[in-house]
Amino acid sequence: MSGVRAVRISIESACEKQVQEVGLDGTETYLQPLSMSQNLARLAQRIDFSQGSGSEEEEAAGAEGDAQDWAGAGSSADQDDEEGLVKFQPSLWPWDSVRNNLRSALTEMCVLYDVLSIVRDKKFMTLDPVSQDALPPKQNPQTLQLISKKKSLAGAAQILLKGAERLTKSVTENQENKLQRDFNSELLRLRQHWKLRKVGDKILGDLSYRSAGSLFPHHGTFEVIKNTDIDLDKKIPEDYCPLDVQIPSDLEGSAYIKVSIQKQAPDIGDLGTVNLFKRPLPKSKPGSPHWQTKLEAAQNVLLCKEIFAQLSREAVQIKSQIPHIVVKNQIISQPFPSLQLLISLCHSSNDKKSQKSATEKQSPEDHLYVLEHNLHLLIREFHKQTLSSIMMPHPASAPFGHKRMRLSGPQAFDKNEINSLQSSEGLLEKIIKQAKHIFLRSRTAATIDSLASRIEDPQIQAHWSNINDVYESSVKVLITSQGYEQICKSIQLQLNIGVEQIRVVHRDGRVITLSHQEQELQDFLLSQFVMALKVAARSWFSFPVTSVKIFRKVTFYRIANGIIFADHSEKFSGIKWRVETLFIKWSCLCLHLALAYYDFCFQNSFWIIFFQRSSQKLT
């Protein structure tokens, strides 16, 4: 309606004064409008005390009600009241009706009060209930309760729903922001695993083992930096982390200690070659963040460095018969002649350059994982020792050091005793001993196995003990001949393989110590084989004759190394004898054993010769 012009509306109040009279000359005399108190009086007169007596009276003229206060009304009320009652004139005072009505109300109230006070005493007046109809069915109050409960529950539910909505909103927000993790929350997670401290405006952490008892002088501090190179417009990558750790440059990459035993003599030309190889990184737990893997790898590098530093320090300081050679990242020592133990620290950094050169194949078979593990255990033990209660002084004011060293002063230990306290094997010595033992054990097992495979009779059984020490293992060797197991029970040997020697304990209690030479063990076992055969053969001679068989012909047995004669004469008769051939195929000795025996004394000579390497005669 934009084309229509606006209409002017004028408003005028309609409160015109009433005309009282119009003069003859046309002038109007207005009634004065009622003042506030007049108005109030007018309204008060209109109050309808419906029960009471108040009859509506005519409105009084405004002039009478002029300038009459409440107070004035109150004081003159009584006078007017009495006058009004006596004369019964229409009262000229506008509050009169109000007053009358109030008075009558007061009267009624007083009556009621008196009645109630009398009724309360129950002496002169009592109240009797009026018989009522039967109560309406109880549903009404119950439904009322139900409705009210429903309403209140609805109100409570509303509040709860509101709260739940808020929670779901925040959860969905978190889900969305998961990739955009807060720096502080990530820092909190980092703090749960690593020690952090704030230096100035930098956050530094400690990944060394110093708090666990290590004495390695590396500082091992890493720095935590905020990852701000994130482009918010682009899609945030899956593995985005607002936190990044900066590890010291010499701890980058991964490292491990390689322990291997080689049989060749040390080649002087090969010394100094650095073993660079890349072992596949140990698999980190799938849920762990990338800084965790980084820090763990750096800590491992630090530990390997400490182990190697300790080993090389000892290699140089300790005096041994054959000195240990320390070259670059390798320690070469000779536990046994013609045996070489190589301990090397293999540290591969993550540079692309080194990755290319590290493609040389390393034979994993000669790496003794057991010893590497033991090295880690030993260094951790050393750490724990520095923190143990033997080192920690009790009382706290006593000087640091081993408990017995602290007592050596007051107990006047002389030099020998002090030396005995202090001397303990270093890491290198322990590892060499363990390597020796491992080598000796594997060679013993190989010897036994080779003998078992070469020689078919007698049989050798080896029961290795499951519970071993790092420096000692034991194996129980049984040599039996087939069919003579019960009799050959006496050939039981217990071999205790130590660091440098093998101790053999016979069943009858004899103890023999063998050195680490392989040949010695082999010869010894072979001699035991012969013993077993001897026992088996002897049992034949004591075997009672049960059947009679007569062989008349002479049997010749041709064997690889000689000839066995089994002869008999025909002179005697009625002699129970039998000849049986007992074939014991002994591939290395090629022996066919033919046994013949008589019930009574030997009248014919026969001889059994069997040729074997050691030319033993069995009679």
Place this chain on the structure above:
Amino acid sequence: MGVTCVSQMPVAEGKSVQQTVELLTRKLEMLGAEKQGTFCVDCETYHTAASTLGSQGQAGKLMYVLHNSEYPLSCFALFENGPWLIADTNFDVLMVKLKGFFQSAKASKIETRGTRYQYCDFLVKVGTVTMGPSARGISVEVRPGGNRSSVC
């Protein structure tokens, strides 16, 4: 086990202390004893300070503090006719702290220094006793034990 014997060797006539000591050591070496290093035993004297003495003016007690290189981590202290004590080397530091009660007579510090020889089963120590700058005598200690060498 065994008995340790400490005795004073008389200085040979016409010779100084040092020369006598050299004589002795040469004899030992000719016998076949093996030199095994040096030893040192010293003794410091402390007397109780005047402030701790009672009003009766009793004589101050003397305390001796000894060190022996055979027991490198220990310190021995004894009163003249009284109790003795074996302690850590921190005892010296303690004595410094107790300066108020014990005054050291620095001039009366005696020590004997020399070489130790291992002769078969015996350990022989020949030492020069000095008090301050001057040599006072020769002490010889013989006891069984020590690191037995193969040469006998």
